[in-house]
Amino acid sequence: MNGEFELSLFMISDWRIGTGTGRYGYLHRLVQRDAEGTAKAPGAPIVPAKTLVGVWRDSCELAAHALDSGSSGVWHDWLAFLFGGQYATGDPMLRPAALVLNGPLRLPDRLTGLLRDRPSVAWAATFRKPGVAIDPVTGTAQTEMLRFEEMARAGVTLSGRGRIEGYDGLDPVGREAAVALLMAGARLLEGIGGKRRRGAGRCRLTIDGLAGDFAILGRTDVPAPPTDRPFSVEDRPMAAPVARPGWETVNLTLTVEQPVLAAATVQGNLVEGADHIPGWCLMPEVARRLGGAAHALVRTGDLVVTAATPQTPDGERSLPVPKVLVHAKGAPARPTANRMAEDAADGKQYRKGFIAPGNGTIIIPGTTLRMHNTIDDDLQRPTRAVGGVYIYRALAAGTVLRAQVRVRAGALPSGWERRLNDRWRVGRSSKDDYGRVRVEAQAAVQEDRVRAVGGVLRVWLLSDLLVRDARLRPSTEVADAVRALEAAFAKAGAPEVRLTPIIAGENGRVAVAVAAGRTESWHRGWGLPRSTLYGLAQGSCLTIEVTGRLDPAVLAEVR
Known part of the structure; x- marks a missing residue:
């Protein structure tokens, strides 16, 4: 009993779940297809999991409203447990959804293989449907408003898999309540996709693999779902074990x-x-x-x-592309110069990519x-x-x-x-x-490629670097980054080493190439946004003068 189940969606009428785009001169609205198509044979139509979850939630909301005789109650609590919280003004926290679907609902593998092997059949899986806009005054078709929409054919069954996170942690009554609400919503789900209020998208959703009993829907003593949030930290966490160097x-x-x-x-x-x-x-x-x-x-x-x-x-x-590399305009596949090693007045700096x-x-x-x-x-x-x-x-x-x-x-x-x-x-x-x-x-096989350093040290940031200045504000100053690096070397066993940033280059070469990085982070356990993470971006390069000697062990520890 791990909460896994199988879904089957039988399409009673023609249906369409669009991409929001069209194909100029051919179609105004395209259906979503599987990514496993070819140049000759398009992919089979699919039902995205996000679309199914949306209409399934609406059906479960209808069932919960009827069972609670209003807009709040224990069944609405189970609704929030299964589908998660919704973004709304004034909601302090959003609960993550326990219902997880493993991707879109697809046609059977045998049928999708047939569509790949026979392009003519693949193209026949959908058809073009003409439509017009009606003038609200005259009640007739408006001029220059003819459109063509792609529709998938009826009579097919799409299948997928899903699970209920935390199902094993529920008591027997809680399991019955969760499954019964999902099954009630599946029974009430009658249409999906575009134009479903005009006959398209009629469907029937069935759930296999979970034992449910509708009798629990008539009980008045159904317990509320667990309120413990996932990813929570224990009050008395375990202490860190003793480890060896390295x-x-x-x-x-x-x-x-x-x-x-x-x-x-x-x-x-x-x-x-x-x-x-x-x-x-x-x-x-x-x-x-x-x-x-x-x-x-x-x-x-x-x-x-x-x-x-x-x-x-x-x-x-x-690794992130160093900010000192440049490339020719329109040709980013190969760097043309290293501004830290040569005079490169021409060329465009890399803003993204990896090397x-x-x-x-x-x-x-x-x-x-x-x-x-x-x-x-x-x-x-x-x-x-x-x-x-x-x-x-x-x-x-x-x-x-x-x-x-x-x-x-x-x-x-x-x-x-x-x-x-x-x-x-x-x-x-x-x-x-x-x-x-x-x-x-x-x-991984351990490789010792670190050498002792003295004189000049060049630093290439492989991830964003978050440091603070003397007033504890997030900083992108090179001096603050060098001060943090010096403290890291001291902690690693080189307290006598002193670092001095080199800012000015020589003979047209640069000594520093940095950029600012900003991440708007989110705390999943709290369900709330965290502070903005602002610092030096990955790929930034620094040149530092070293007073003293940095042993390989110290460099390896800081890396």
């Missing part, structure tokens, strides 16, 4: 199976994710899977997770653009008050990323990396169409 390193290979929206920034109605997965996005999942002392190691800084960056053609982990350490190739991962909307319950259409129409730009499915997990030697039992092998859900909107990655962990 680090154990594990390489993570992450294959993106669904688009990942991590470290998203909002620009108008565009929500744009990062071109990598930050380490702070992976850390909660790593700590949860390792369990036990892992949380204590995170607090003491003895468990480190790097950002997951694109894998190079050689199978290595790429392969072996051959210097620039890697810019692909992204996926999808349009979504939030429906106003009263007007039953997207409005600005509840979010309206918005766009997600996410890391594309099929991207392969590499990251590292570093733990103090001896802090965890041997073979701890095997606990990380699994499918994870990370990033924003990971309960439906986004965020699923396949993770493979393998112990």
Whole structure:
């Protein structure tokens, strides 16, 4: 009993779930399709999980309103437990959803394979439907308002899988209540997609794998769902174990199976994710899977997770492009000069991308653009008050990323990396169409490539650097970064070393190339926004004069 179930959606009438886009000269509105299409045969139509969750929630709200005889009660509490909180003015916290769907609902594998092998059949899975706009005054068709919409054919069954997070932690009555509410909502769900109030999208949703009994809907003593929030910290957390000097390193290979929206920034109605997965996005999942002392190691800084960056053609982990590199206009694939090593007046500075350490190739991962909307319950259409129409730009499915997990030697039992092998859900909107990655962990071979340093030290930031000035304000000043680095060297065993930043370059070369980085973070456990993380951006390069000698062990510790 782990809360997993199977969904079957039978389409009674023709249906369409659009992309929000069209094809000039052919169609005004396209249906969403599976990404596994080819140039000759388009992918099969799908029902996105986000769309299904939206209409399923509406049906469950209708059932909860009837069972509670109003807009509040124990069944509304179960509704919030299953589908999570909704963004609304005045809500102090948002509860995460316990209902998770493993991606969109698709046609059976045998049928999708047939559509790939027979392009003519694949194109026949949909058809063009003409439509017009009606003049409200005359009641006739308006001129120059003819349109064509793509429709998927009726009579097909789409299937998918899902689960209820925390199902094992519920008591028997709580399990029955959760399942009964979902099944009641499934019974009430009659239409999905566009034009469903005009006959399109008639459907029947069934749930298999969960034992439910509608008799519980008539009881008056149904208990409320658990209020304990996930990701909470124990009142008396475990102490960090004693570890040996040095680090154990594990390489993570992450294959993106669904688009990942991590470290998203909002620009108008565009929500744009990062071109990598930050380490702070992976850390909660790593700590949860390792369990036990892992949380204590995170607090003491003895468990480190790097950002997951694109894998190079050689199978290595790429690194953020140094800000000192420039490229020719319109040709970012290969750097043309290093401004720290030569006079390079011409060329454009890299603002994004990653570099392969072996051959210097620039890697810019692909992204996926999808349009979504939030429906106003009263007007039953997207409005600005509840979010309206918005766009997600996410890391594309099929991207392969590499990251590292570093733990103090001896802090965890041997073979701890095997606990990380699994499918994870990370990033924003990971309960439906986004965020699923396949993770493979393998112990890394330790390579000692650090040499003693004296004289001049060049620093290349592989992640954002957060430092504070003398007044404890977030700072992007080079002097504050150098002061923090000097303190780190002193803690690592070199208190006599003194660092002085070199700002001015010579002979047309630069000594410093920095940029500011800003992250609007979110505390998932609290369900609230955190303070803005502002500092030096990854890829920034510094030149520092070293007074004294930095041993390899000290440099390795700080790295």
